[in-house]
Amino acid sequence: MKLRPSFFLPLLASAAPSNAANLTSLVNLFIGTASGANGGSGGNAFPGAAVPHAMAKVGIDVSTAPRQAGYIHDNSSITGISLLHDEGTGGNTDGGYGVFPLFPFIGTCSNSSGVNIATCQPGIAARAALRAAGTDVASPGYFSTTFVSGIQIETTSTRRAGLIRFTFPASSTGSNYLVVDLTNDLGRSFSGGTMSISSSGHVQLGGTFLQSYGPSNYSAFACYDFDSVPLQYGTYQSASTSSPAVFDIALSSSSNMSLQFPFTTSVSPVQAGGLVHFNATQVVARFGVSMISSAQACSNAQEEVPVTKEGAWDWDAIVAASQSEWEDVLSRVQIDVEKENATIVELLYSSLYRASLVPANFTGENPYWESPFPFFDAMFCSWDVFRTVHPLLSLTSPREWAQIVSAYVDGWRNTGFIPECRANTKPGYVQGGSDGMPILGEFAVKYAEQAEELGVPTDDLYQALVDTAENTAPDWLTVGRQNTAWIMFDYIPTDWVDPSGDVGLPTREASRCYEYALGDFAVRQAGIALKKSQADIAKYANRSMNFVNMWDPNVTSDGFSGFAQRRFQNGTFAFTDPVTCSPVDPIAHSCARGTDNDSGFYESSSWEMSFFAPHSVATLVRLMGGNTTFVNRVNNYFAKGYFTAGNEPSFNIPSIYHYAGRPDLSALRVRNVVFTDFSTQIGGIPGNDDSGAMAALLTFHLLGLYPVQASTQFLIGSPFVSSYTLFNEAFNTETKFTVSGFDPSTIVATPPSGSRLFVKRVTVNGKDTGSVCTIDFEDVVGGGEVVIEVDGDADAAAARGCGPAGLPDSLETGGFAL
Numbered sequence: 006m007k008l009r010p011s012f013f014l015p016l017l018a019s020a021a022p023s024n025a026a027n028l029t030s031l032v033n034l035f036i037g038t039a040s041g042a043n044g045g046s047g048g049n050a051f052p053g054a055a056v057p058h059a060m061a062k063v064g065i066d067v068s069t070a071p072r073q074a075g076y077i078h079d080n081s082s083i084t085g086i087s088l089l090h091d092e093g094t095g096g097n098t099d100g101g102y103g104v105f106p107l108f109p110f111i112g113t114c115s116n117s118s119g120v121n122i123a124t125c126q127p128g129i130a131a132r133a134a135l136r137a138a139g140t141d142v143a144s145p146g147y148f149s150t151t152f153v154s155g156i157q158i159e160t161t162s163t164r165r166a167g168l169i170r171f172t173f174p175a176s177s178t179g180s181n182y183l184v185v186d187l188t189n190d191l192g193r194s195f196s197g198g199t200m201s202i203s204s205s206g207h208v209q210l211g212g213t214f215l216q217s218y219g220p221s222n223y224s225a226f227a228c229y230d231f232d233s234v235p236l237q238y239g240t241y242q243s244a245s246t247s248s249p250a251v252f253d254i255a256l257s258s259s260s261n262m263s264l265q266f267p268f269t270t271s272v273s274p275v276q277a278g279g280l281v282h283f284n285a286t287q288v289v290a291r292f293g294v295s296m297i298s299s300a301q302a303c304s305n306a307q308e309e310v311p312v313t314k315e316g317a318w319d320w321d322a323i324v325a326a327s328q329s330e331w332e333d334v335l336s337r338v339q340i341d342v343e344k345e346n347a348t349i350v351e352l353l354y355s356s357l358y359r360a361s362l363v364p365a366n367f368t369g370e371n372p373y374w375e376s377p378f379p380f381f382d383a384m385f386c387s388w389d390v391f392r393t394v395h396p397l398l399s400l401t402s403p404r405e406w407a408q409i410v411s412a413y414v415d416g417w418r419n420t421g422f423i424p425e426c427r428a429n430t431k432p433g434y435v436q437g438g439s440d441g442m443p444i445l446g447e448f449a450v451k452y453a454e455q456a457e458e459l460g461v462p463t464d465d466l467y468q469a470l471v472d473t474a475e476n477t478a479p480d481w482l483t484v485g486r487q488n489t490a491w492i493m494f495d496y497i498p499t500d501w502v503d504p505s506g507d508v509g510l511p512t513r514e515a516s517r518c519y520e521y522a523l524g525d526f527a528v529r530q531a532g533i534a535l536k537k538s539q540a541d542i543a544k545y546a547n548r549s550m551n552f553v554n555m556w557d558p559n560v561t562s563d564g565f566s567g568f569a570q571r572r573f574q575n576g577t578f579a580f581t582d583p584v585t586c587s588p589v590d591p592i593a594h595s596c597a598r599g600t601d602n603d604s605g606f607y608e609s610s611s612w613e614m615s616f617f618a619p620h621s622v623a624t625l626v627r628l629m630g631g632n633t634t635f636v637n638r639v640n641n642y643f644a645k646g647y648f649t650a651g652n653e654p655s656f657n658i659p660s661i662y663h664y665a666g667r668p669d670l671s672a673l674r675v676r677n678v679v680f681t682d683f684s685t686q687i688g689g690i691p692g693n694d695d696s697g698a699m700a701a702l703l704t705f706h707l708l709g710l711y712p713v714q715a716s717t718q719f720l721i722g723s724p725f726v727s728s729y730t731l732f733n734e735a736f737n738t739e740t741k742f743t744v745s746g747f748d749p750s751t752i753v754a755t756p757p758s759g760s761r762l763f764v765k766r767v768t769v770n771g772k773d774t775g776s777v778c779t780i781d782f783e784d785v786v787g788g789g790e791v792v793i794e795v796d797g798d799a800d801a802a803a804a805r806g807c808g809p810a811g812l813p814d815s816l817e818t819g820g821f822a823l
């Protein structure tokens with residue numbers, strides 16, 4: 006990107022100003038933590054302690070599924086406080102990670118002549134305890150809850166370590182125990198591991214567990230130390246695999262003890278771990294985590310939570326450091342928190358928070374290859390996050406984004422393909438395309454000139470794109486694309502047996518075709534930005550238009566003609582009712598990845614997926630019959646309930662009216678979607694937060710922007726705040742957006758007639774851009790002032806269209822010019 010230095014407003018410091026409000030206090034970590042059971046919204050948000058892009062995500066785990074992030078904001082009993090979690094994901098309803106939980110209880114494990122099993126309950130079912138109502142407290146960097154027994158748990162953390170504080174009631178002195186659980190991860194998938202405990206209470210653990218969304222297992226390690234010397238310590242283990250909840254307990258106060266369970270290829274029901282008996286009323290545990298070894302987990306703990314000169318761990322300093330990292334992230338988007346609507350303020354900062362929890366920085370924790378490049382995990386999945394999370398990072402977190410992009414490229418460097426859904430350090434399942442491609446293409450078009458300085462070798466980035474666009478992975482179930490089919494047919498045929506011998510699921514043909522097309526557009530975009538050959542650029546531009554090959558003009562639904570459909574290798578179409586897999590599908594269908602998916606669409610309907618070609622929406626408008634029919638069709642999609650607010654393929658549709666010259670209708674629709682589907686309540690996310698995908702989407706809606714993936718273009722909406730400032734550290738710019746004529750009465754689902762909702766004019770540093778539909782990245786982060794003038798004349802807005810600069814870019818109409 007080419008910046009215009011004369012418009013720079015230089016910053017005094019490299020980060021956003023420190024005179025900001027206490028933004029962390031505005032974050033509500035419980036949004037999206039309602040149970041997904043019985044049709045609940047199941048945001049699966051993680052409300053525990055974590056720093057931005059943390060590996061350690063410490064939180065409590067409930068006993069009832071679904072519990073993808075461990076926590077559910079209900080009265081379920083708690084079985085532990087564990088060290089690693091996912092954020093907002095779907096996948097295994099039991100959840101991902103949740104390894105090596107600690108659990109406090111009051112009891113007696115031994116008397117002078119043996120073990121009193123009755124009150125010594127380390128097993129997961131027997132120990133489960135209820136929280137006292139209303140005691141869950143969370144803020145960035147801190148989480149606390151209190152059991153009905155009166156035991157309080159608090160935690161705070163760093164990238165790979167942290168502290169957990171247990172405060173027992175005074176009355177239980179002498180009977181305070183902690184369980185250090187080796188075997189019970191959230192998925193109950195223990196497949197072997199070891200634990201040792203020394204007389205000082207130093208515990209080292211390692212175990213192998215199953216991924217939450219993928220075919221593999223992984224190993225994780227931890228290290229625990231306590232701030233007081235135990236009265237007694239020891240081990241417990243299942244008496245037998247057939248009696249996993251009956252325990253042999255061995256306690257000691259002098260010699261080291263250990264447990265060892267050899268690796269098993271099937272999950273073991275065994276329960277085992279350590280028991281530590283304290284006399285103290287308050288016990289602080291320090292933990293470290295690692296994917297390499299328990300020794301490294303211990304050194305991570307020592308490094309990140311050091312012993313201070315006073316000989317203790319500094320709880321307040323760890324909390325303050327985490328909070329200040331969050332303050333830095335949040336302050337990159339600044340608004341007047343006193344003046345703007347309080348609900349919008351809470352939604353905005355809570356969303357910015359969740360959009361920076363993952364991908365997780367596992368640098369130094371890569372078990373598979375040595376590399377000088379960063380290593381990130383929980384890319385869970387690129388399919389979820391390429392639409393909104395990465396474009397948001399591109400605006401305000403360029404340095405973090407560059408590291409994440411570099412980790413994607415390093416995945417290619419070491420495996421031959423851009424990772425798609427790396428989770429628990431292993432490749433997870435591919436959902437549609439290889440959607441790291443639009444992420445890399447977008448980085449190229451936005452940061453080509455700064456890439457080397459930001460640590461991203463651009464020749465490698467481009468080669469990663471080309472290899473992923475051309476080669477078929479032997480296991481395209483977990484990485485890459487079925488390029489054999491894509492290149493041979495220019496679409497993904499149904500009923501075609503791939504002769505390559507490569508292994509994948511031959512389903513989701515139509516969805517994959519649309520996503521492969523966008524992936525090829527990303528190669529074209531990177532080719533231009535990185536000055537690659539005209540032949541490459543033309544080739545990938547051409548291939549990116551092949552989504553039209555899934556278009557069956559003869560299919561009709563609700564009076565609209567032409568829908569994406571599966572297609573046989575002989576070229577004829579296989580009919581799927583376009584309503585199939587929509588929220589109002591009258592027949593139960595599997596709409597997932599498996600071979601039982603017979604619709605051709607992945608977590609979406611033809612009604613919805615037929616709107617997906619961000620790089621050439623003009624083609625869709627043409628195929629669907631022109632502006633008026635297109636607008637009617639979008640309206641019908643919402644009116645009939647085909648909109649799936651809670652899942653990613655729907656993300657682009659509320660703003661798609663722009664492409665028919667009707668940004669006024671997009672503005673109305675976005676207001677409706679935000680207030681119908683999002684709120685500050687525990688059920689305030691319409692579906693899984695999906696690694697912050699929903700959070701980043703809501704952020705864009707509130708700021709009046711929507712990103713066109715793999716490009717520098719943003720669609721302009723009508724902001725929900727009267728002004729905001731974006732800080733970009735790579736360009737050292739601050740860009741202030743002001744809504745001239747901002748009308749608080751539009752902050753509702755259905756703005757009253759005449760309220761000033763519609764964008765009338767946009768100026769960048771005083772100059773009219775000529776468009777009320779789009780704004781370029783260069784202007785969004787270019788420094789200076791963007792003024793968005795709004796008015797309430799709906800007829801004028803409809804007549805104005807996009808303004809003199811015309812419709813948003815589409816390849817078909819010559820957009821995204823070289």
Ligand SMILES: *[C@@H]1O[C@H](CO)[C@@H](O)[C@H](O)[C@H]1NC(C)=O
Binds near residue numbers: 029030
């Ligand atoms: C921020 O606000 C929270 C909650 O009101 C408060 O506990 C915290 O001390 C404040 N932090 C700073 C740095 O002012």
Ligand SMILES: *[C@@H]1O[C@H](CO)[C@@H](O)[C@H](O)[C@H]1NC(C)=O
Binds near residue numbers: 080081
């Ligand atoms: C938990 O909440 C549910 C639903 O609100 C209620 O039916 C149940 O009685 C509660 N259980 C306990 C133990 O409080």
Ligand SMILES: *[C@@H]1O[C@H](CO)[C@@H](O)[C@H](O)[C@H]1NC(C)=O
Binds near residue numbers: 116118119120121122
């Ligand atoms: C120790 O506990 C066991 C098991 O409950 C019990 O049978 C035994 O009598 C106890 N011994 C003493 C000395 O309290």
Ligand SMILES: *[C@@H]1O[C@H](CO)[C@@H](O)[C@H](O)[C@H]1NC(C)=O
Binds near residue numbers: 202203204207261
């Ligand atoms: C006990 O464990 C500690 C810490 O792991 C270790 O330093 C010590 O050497 C061990 N002692 C014995 C006797 O194994």
Ligand SMILES: *[C@@H]1O[C@H](CO)[C@@H](O)[C@H](O)[C@H]1NC(C)=O
Binds near residue numbers: 220221222270
């Ligand atoms: C788990 O890992 C082991 C050792 O790498 C391997 O033999 C086994 O097949 C794996 N199991 C699964 C389910 O991935």
Ligand SMILES: *[C@@H]1O[C@H](CO)[C@@H](O)[C@H](O)[C@H]1NC(C)=O
Binds near residue numbers: 178179236284285
């Ligand atoms: C346990 O704590 C109590 C109260 O602080 C104290 O009186 C007692 O001596 C302690 N016992 C041991 C074995 O340290």
Ligand SMILES: *[C@@H]1O[C@H](CO)[C@@H](O)[C@H](O)[C@H]1NC(C)=O
Binds near residue numbers: 058368369404408
């Ligand atoms: C990731 O961790 C590495 C190693 O500590 C650090 O240099 C880098 O800044 C971190 N990046 C992010 C985005 O957290």
Ligand SMILES: *[C@@H]1O[C@H](CO)[C@@H](O)[C@H](O)[C@H]1NC(C)=O
Binds near residue numbers: 547548550
């Ligand atoms: C792509 O290239 C093929 C072969 O040259 C050509 O037939 C086709 O029309 C091109 N498609 C587009 C959209 O340009």
Ligand SMILES: *[C@@H]1O[C@H](CO)[C@@H](O)[C@H](O)[C@H]1NC(C)=O
Binds near residue numbers: 557558559578
């Ligand atoms: C659509 O229907 C017409 C009339 O039956 C037929 O000629 C044409 O081949 C069909 N097109 C496709 C793509 O199936």
Ligand SMILES: *[C@@H]1O[C@H](CO)[C@@H](O)[C@H](O)[C@H]1NC(C)=O
Binds near residue numbers: 500573574575576577
């Ligand atoms: C195309 O293939 C499908 C599936 O095998 C078959 O049902 C259909 O009859 C074929 N059509 C033609 C024109 O060959």
Ligand SMILES: *[C@@H]1O[C@H](CO)[C@@H](O)[C@H](O)[C@H]1NC(C)=O
Binds near residue numbers: 632666
């Ligand atoms: C659709 O609307 C846009 C914007 O108003 C206009 O430029 C374009 O010509 C229209 N297309 C057709 C086919 O009318």
Ligand SMILES: *[C@@H]1O[C@H](CO)[C@@H](O)[C@H](O)[C@H]1NC(C)=O
Binds near residue numbers: 349
């Ligand atoms: C903020 O907007 C919400 C949603 O329209 C509304 O319910 C609330 O009253 C507004 N708050 C204030 C302080 O105006």
